Amino acid sequence: MSRCLVTGGAGFIGSHLTQQLLDAGHEVTVLDNLSTGNARNLKLFEERPGFRFQAGSITDQVLLSDVMTGQEVVFHLAAAVGVKLVADDPVRTIQTNIYPTESLLRLAIQGQQRVFVASTSEVFGKNPKETWSEEDDLQLGPTSRPRWAYGCSKAIDEFLSLAYHRKYGLNVVIGRFFNVVGPRQVGHYGMVVPRFVDQALNGGPVVVYDDGSQVRCFGHVEEVVGCVRQLMETPAAFGQVFNIGSDQPVSVTQLAQEVIRRVDPSIAIKYIPYTEAYGSDFEDVQRRVPDLTRLQTTIGRKPGKSLGQILDDVIAWKRQERNSGS
Numbered sequence: 001m002s003r004c005l006v007t008g009g010a011g012f013i014g015s016h017l018t019q020q021l022l023d024a025g026h027e028v029t030v031l032d033n034l035s036t037g038n039a040r041n042l043k044l045f046e047e048r049p050g051f052r053f054q055a056g057s058i059t060d061q062v063l064l065s066d067v068m069t070g071q072e073v074v075f076h077l078a079a080a081v082g083v084k085l086v087a088d089d090p091v092r093t094i095q096t097n098i099y100p101t102e103s104l105l106r107l108a109i110q111g112q113q114r115v116f117v118a119s120t121s122e123v124f125g126k127n128p129k130e131t132w133s134e135e136d137d138l139q140l141g142p143t144s145r146p147r148w149a150y151g152c153s154k155a156i157d158e159f160l161s162l163a164y165h166r167k168y169g170l171n172v173v174i175g176r177f178f179n180v181v182g183p184r185q186v187g188h189y190g191m192v193v194p195r196f197v198d199q200a201l202n203g204g205p206v207v208v209y210d211d212g213s214q215v216r217c218f219g220h221v222e223e224v225v226g227c228v229r230q231l232m233e234t235p236a237a238f239g240q241v242f243n244i245g246s247d248q249p250v251s252v253t254q255l256a257q258e259v260i261r262r263v264d265p266s267i268a269i270k271y272i273p274y275t276e277a278y279g280s281d282f283e284d285v286q287r288r289v290p291d292l293t294r295l296q297t298t299i300g301r302k303p304g305k306s307l308g309q310i311l312d313d314v315i316a317w318k319r320q321e322r323n324s325g326s
Helices: 012-023 061-068 083-088 090-097 099-111 148-168 192-201 221-232 252-263 274-278 293-299 307-323
Strands: 003-007 027-032 051-055 073-076 114-120 172-178 206-209 215-217 240-245 249-251 269-272
Touching: 003 012, 012 027, 012 221, 027 061, 061 099, 073 099, 073 221, 090 099, 090 148, 099 114, 099 148, 114 148, 114 221, 148 172, 172 221, 192 206, 192 252, 192 307, 206 252, 206 274, 215 252, 221 240, 221 293, 240 293, 249 252, 252 269, 252 307
Parallel strands: 003 027, 003 073, 027 051, 073 114, 114 172, 172 240, 206 269
Antiparallel strands: 215 249
């Protein structure tokens, strides 16, 4: 049994990680300021032995130092997340994603903790390759486009983490998440699957940005979190970056069609330009598919649930939420 800290543990991925850690018998402290996390996620296990919630921000260095004391493993998931949030408030993105990570890494050296740092496929930027491996070049867009602030800030987190590993021997693992989806995810911040499902359950139309030819891969949160936990128990993973997600590509239009087929085949798809959704200075990535060779080689597994299985899970959860009046 380990004592674990999960920053951002009230969020979508963080709450699933917290639940799996508790199920495995670990003690878990969650630090979250509930700005994008949801207190309802924590109610699922607030009465469970070994669970503790600390309200507050990772930008509070005194609080961060306090909650890290005595921990053995730190899962750093707290961040400014979502395409819409990043586009609307790039200052918050940079301030939340960079400075607290450096403080956390410095404290982890003092406490000799293992650390998982959550990163993102956004760091690859506009790399034109068919699939992206962890050693591929990062090709971010111009600084005049706010969306690249997120990928850039997380890339700096990665540089910092690897620097602490090389200089101080910090046992750190970096995970680049690729479109993680599942129950408890909300569409407020640009997440496409819950947004499509909500629109379909409301009778449509399902709104697709641009022409819908963008290619993405969607990994189930339970499988992704399972990979994270296994990486942190694998010494060979320390000091490395891992793509974590599904490697089964699908276009956004195909995603919309799959949602509609499961909810109501009569629902229409409506296409709108990016400018209408995010403003005139938005720039997107056409294709985002990970190479999962390193993950598979290191822990012997990768997320494998099909898109259909994932959508069935999300739709069932959304319907349950609506029936319960949540």
